[in-house]
Amino acid sequence: MESLYLLIPLSVLIAFAGGALFWWSTRSGQFDDLEGPAHRILQDDDSVAGE
Numbered sequence: 636m637e638s639l640y641l642l643i644p645l646s647v648l649i650a651f652a653g654g655a656l657f658w659w660s661t662r663s664g665q666f667d668d669l670e671g672p673a674h675r676i677l678q679d680d681d682s683v684a685g686e
Contacts, residue, residue, distance in 0.1 A: 660666065
């Protein structure tokens, strides 16, 4: 029973930290373009870097 006094506040803090990280990532634009990188891999680019 005494371990619940530690585990419940700790789980609440972890949940708030996860929510804060998700809020930060959506505000900074991490989820704006989900399909762009996948399409860039498929584009054929034969140019050599540096030329």
